[in-house]
Amino acid sequence: MRDIWNDLQNHHSHIKDRPIVDLFDVDGTRFSHFSTNAVDMVLDYSKTNMDGTARGLLFDLMRQTGVEAKRDAMFAGEKINDTEGRAVLHTALRNLAGVPIVLDGADVMPSVLQTLEDMKLFSSAVRDGTLTGVAGKPFTDVVNIGIGGSDLGPVMATAAMSPYHDGPRTHFVSNVDGADIHDTLKGLNPETTLLIIASKTFTTIETMANAQTATDWMKSALSVDDISDHLVALSTAADKTAAFGVKPERVFGFEDWVGGRYSVWGPIGLSLMLAIGGDDFVQFLQGAHEMDTHFKTAPMEQNMPMALAMVGVWHSNICGYATRAVLPYEQRLTRLPAYLQQLDMESNGKGVAMNGVDLPRDSGPIVWGEPGTNGQHAFYQLIHQGTRVIPCEFMVAQSGHEPDLAHQHELLQANCLAQSEALMLGRSVNEARALMAATDLTGDELERQARHRVFKGSRPSTTLIYPKLTPYTLGAIIALYEHRVFVEGVIWGLNSFDQWGVELGKVLATEMQGYVSGADAPDGKDGSTLGLLAALKP
Numbered sequence: 294m295r296d297i298w299n300d301l302q303n304h305h306s307h308i309k310d311r312p313i314v315d316l317f318d319v320d321g322t323r324f325s326h327f328s329t330n331a332v333d334m335v336l337d338y339s340k341t342n343m344d345g346t347a348r349g350l351l352f353d354l355m356r357q358t359g360v361e362a363k364r365d366a367m368f369a370g371e372k373i374n375d376t377e378g379r380a381v382l383h384t385a386l387r388n389l390a391g392v393p394i395v396l397d398g399a400d401v402m403p404s405v406l407q408t409l410e411d412m413k414l415f416s417s418a419v420r421d422g423t424l425t426g427v428a429g430k431p432f433t434d435v436v437n438i439g440i441g442g443s444d445l446g447p448v449m450a451t452a453a454m455s456p457y458h459d460g461p462r463t464h465f466v467s468n469v470d471g472a473d474i475h476d477t478l479k480g481l482n483p484e485t486t487l488l489i490i491a492s493k494t495f496t497t498i499e500t501m502a503n504a505q506t507a508t509d510w511m512k513s514a515l516s517v518d519d520i521s522d523h524l525v526a527l528s529t530a531a532d533k534t535a536a537f538g539v540k541p542e543r544v545f546g547f548e549d550w551v552g553g554r555y556s557v558w559g560p561i562g563l564s565l566m567l568a569i570g571g572d573d574f575v576q577f578l579q580g581a582h583e584m585d586t587h588f589k590t591a592p593m594e595q596n597m598p599m600a601l602a603m604v605g606v607w608h609s610n611i612c613g614y615a616t617r618a619v620l621p622y623e624q625r626l627t628r629l630p631a632y633l634q635q636l637d638m639e640s641n642g643k644g645v646a647m648n649g650v651d652l653p654r655d656s657g658p659i660v661w662g663e664p665g666t667n668g669q670h671a672f673y674q675l676i677h678q679g680t681r682v683i684p685c686e687f688m689v690a691q692s693g694h695e696p697d698l699a700h701q702h703e704l705l706q707a708n709c710l711a712q713s714e715a716l717m718l719g720r721s722v723n724e725a726r727a728l729m730a731a732t733d734l735t736g737d738e739l740e741r742q743a744r745h746r747v748f749k750g751s752r753p754s755t756t757l758i759y760p761k762l763t764p765y766t767l768g769a770i771i772a773l774y775e776h777r778v779f780v781e782g783v784i785w786g787l788n789s790f791d792q793w794g795v796e797l798g799k800v801l802a803t804e805m806q807g808y809v810s811g812a813d814a815p816d817g818k819d820g821s822t823l824g825l826l827a828a829l830k831p
C-alpha cells in the first residue's frame with residue numbers, strides 16, 4: 294500500500310522553511326482555494342503552510358483510511374464503537390425530520406422524537422410555572438448535577454446562549470469538592486429549586502455524592518421526606534434513577550449509543566432547554582443537523598469538518614506541533630475550550646489502533662484556549678515569540694447581540710484579525726531595527742533591543758467566521774468540531790468513542806478512599822503514595 298504519510302513528510306521537508314505569507318504571492322486567490330463555506334460560516338485555513346500538493350496528499354490519506362465510508366457507517370447506525378459494541382448516533386438526536394435510522398432491526402427515531410417532545414412539555418411547564426415544588430411555588434432555579442459530558446455541554450451552551458435566557462436561573466455543580474455544591478446551594482431557596490441529576494450511567498461517584506448532598510439539604514430545609522417534585526434524572530439507567538427516588542415521568546432517558554461527550558443534544562441538554570425554551574433548543578439541534586448534512590454530502594474539497602481535520606493532522610503529525618489553541622473572540626464561549634478538551638482529548642487521546650496494535654504515530658493533540666481578547670494579555674506572548682509553534686483556531690462573529698455596543702464588537706473583530714495577521718507576518722529584524730532607530734539607542738544596545746522585538750512569523754492559524762452566536766449557529770459550530778474529531782480519529786485509525794483511559798484512576802480512587810479515611814495501606818504501596826497519605830493527616 295502506498296505510504297502517504299511518508300509522502301507528506303517528504304513534501305513537508307521541502308516546503309517547511311517557506312514563509313506562509315509567500316503562498317499568497319504564488320497564488321493570489323489562495324483565500325478562496327483554502328477556505329470553505331458551510332451553514333452560513335466561513336472557515337479560512339489559508340494562513341497555514343499547507344499548499345495544494347499537501348492538501349492533495351491529505352485527501353488521498355482520507356480516502357485511504359476510509360473516512361467517507363466510516364462517516365456513512367456512523368450515520369447509518371453501524372456499531373463503529375467496537376470496543377464497547379455500540380453504535381454512535383448522537384446525530385439521531387438532531388434528525389428532526391425523523392428520517393428512519395434502523396438499529397438492531399428497529400427505527401430509533403420515534404423514541405428520540407418522543408423524548409424531545411417530553412422534554413419540551415416538561416420545560417414549558419416549569420417555565421410557565423404550572424409545575425411547582427412541594428410548597429406550590431414555581432421554580433426559579435435549576436441545579437444541574439453532573440460531570441464530564443453530563444456537565445460540560447450544558448454548561449458551555451448555557452453560557453453561550455445567555456441572550457436567549459428567559460427561563461429559570463441555571464446552576465451547574467460538577468466537582469466532588471464539597472465547595473462546589475456548598476457554594477451553589479448556599480444562595481438558593483429549596484422551595485423554588487429544581488434538582489437535575491444528570492448522569493448517563495447514574496453511578497459516577499462525584500455526581501452521586503453531590504446528588505445525595507443536594508437531596509439531603511432539600512429534605513432537611515423543607516422538612517419533608519418526599520422531594521420527588523423537585524427531582525429530575527437524565528440517564529440511560531432507569532432502574533438506578535427509580536432507586537434514587539426519581540418519579541418515572543421525571544426521568545428523561547437516552548440510549549447507550551449516545552456518548553457522554555456527545556450528549557448535549559438530548560436529555561442532558563435539559564438545563565439548556567429550561568433556560569432558553571424548547572423552540573430555541575430545536576434551533577440548536579437544527580444548526581447541528583445542517584452541519585451533519587453538509588458533512589455527509591459536501592465533497593471532500595468543500596467539506597468543512599474534513600478541512601479542519603486535515604489542518605489538524607497536518608499540524609500535529611507532519612509539522613510536529615503538539616498542541617492547538619482554540620481562541621473564540623466571543624466572551625460567551627468562555628467554556629468552549631473546556632468543552633472541546635473533553636470532546637477532542639477524551640475521543641482521540643488514544644495510543645492503540647482499532648486492531649489493538651500500538652499507533653505508529655501521535656494521535657490527539659493537547660487542546661487548550663481561552664476567549665480573546667483576554668488571552669492576548671496573558672499567554673499570547675508565548676504564541677508569538679515562544680520557541681514552540683502553536684497552531685491557533687480563531688473564531689469570531691459577524692455581529693454581536695449588543696447593537697448599541699457595535700463599536701466594541703468591531704474592536705473585538707479587529708483584534709481577532711490582527712492576531713492571525715501578526716502571527717503570519719511577524720516582524721523581521723530589519724523592521725525591529727527600524728523601530729529602535731526611532732529611539733535614542735545606537736550600536737550594540739540598539740541591536741540587543743531590536744532582537745527582543747523580532748517576531749519570527751509564519752505561525753499558522755485558522756479562522757472561523759459565523760453570523761451571530763444564535764442557538765442555530767452554536768449547534769453548527771459544535772457539530773463541526775464533533776465531525777472534525779471523528780475524521781481525525783478515522784485517519785489515526787483509533788476508536789474515538791470509548792474512554793478506557795479514565796477507568797484506572799476511578800478504580801484506584803475507590804480503594805484510596807479507605808486509606809484516606811484511616812485504614813492502613815497494604816505493604817508494598819509505593820513510597821510516594823504512602824508519604825502523601827501521611828502528609829494529608831492534619
Ligand SMILES: O=P(O)(O)OC[C@H]1O[C@H](O)[C@H](O)[C@@H](O)[C@@H]1O
Nearest residue numbers: 441442443492493494497553795
Ligand atoms: O454521565 P456519567 O455516566 O455520569 O459520566 C460522566 C463522565 O464520566 C466518565 O468518567 C467519562 O470520562 C465521561 O465521558 C463521562 O461523560
